[in-house]
Amino acid sequence: MIVSVINEKGGSGKTTLAINLAFKMASDGLDIMLIDADPQKSIEVVLDYRVNNGLDLPFNSVSKTGDSLAMEARSLSTKYDSIVIDTGGRDSKEMRQALIVSDIVLIPTIITSGFDQAVLNKMLDLVGEISITNQKLKALIINNRASTNPMLQTKNEKYTEFLREVELPSNIKLAQTILHEREIYKNVIFDGKSVIELDGDNKAKDEINSLYKELLEFAKN
Incomplete structure (x- = not known):
């Protein structure tokens, strides 16, 4: 399975996701290749933190940009259980190459941001366009970096409800799982860790676990 994380709007939380x-897939016993297709190479920075802290890498990773991304991702998919592709915050050749070969794309969106809502419409149009040639393509919209501030919950709930009522194509759905803005995501980055590795229960870890379960169910249907 090839999973890509896309959104041409920067700051939506693609790399963190x-x-x-x-990390979640690797903890599930899968052999994973993480492809950093963002020219800023943010994933490389995080994994360097991890190595510098003396921690092993639970999956393989490679930085890859340019016209051969789709071809290389296809080739790697025969050697790994799953491929995860992180793309940059713009409508780029890497984003479109990733869409061509993906089974599922995740579109993290800050629901309460008017800019993100506008970009989401463009992303859905792009998914529809690519679906003509990549007929297996599915897309999961994720309410990401949602505020835990009660004052913003009403706005968040209204737009989420609106999205649920929109007649989306059968290959696109809004995830039930909401990923909230939590400091723990930033705190663990400097150790090169993920929230999945934290001991004990925490809400961020629970949300990633929930989203992963939802992703697997969506992939089967």
Whole structure:
């Protein structure tokens, strides 16, 4: 399975989601390749933190940009259980290459941001366009970096409800799992860790676990 994380809007939390998803898959016993297709190479920075802290890498990773991304991802998919591709915050050749070969794309969106809502419509149009040639493509919209501030909950709930009522194509759905803005994501990054590795229960870990379960169920249907 090839899973890509896309959104041409920067700051939507793509890299954090891609890293934590790769760690979750690896913890599930899967052999994972994480492809950093963002020219900023944010994943490389995080994994360097990890190595510098003397921690093993639970999955393989590679930085890859350019026109051969789709071809290389296809080739790697025969050698690994799953591929996770992190793309940059713009409509790029890497994003479109990833869409061509993906089974599922995750679109993390800050629901309460008007800018993100506008970009989401463009991303859904792009998924529809690519689906003509990649007929297996599915997309999961994720309410990401949601505020835990009660004052913003009403706005968040209204737009989420609106999305649930929109007649989306059968290959696109809104995830039931909401990923909230939590300091723990930032805190563990400097150790090169994911929230999945934390001991004991924590809400961020629970949310990633829930999203992963939902992703697997969506992939089967």
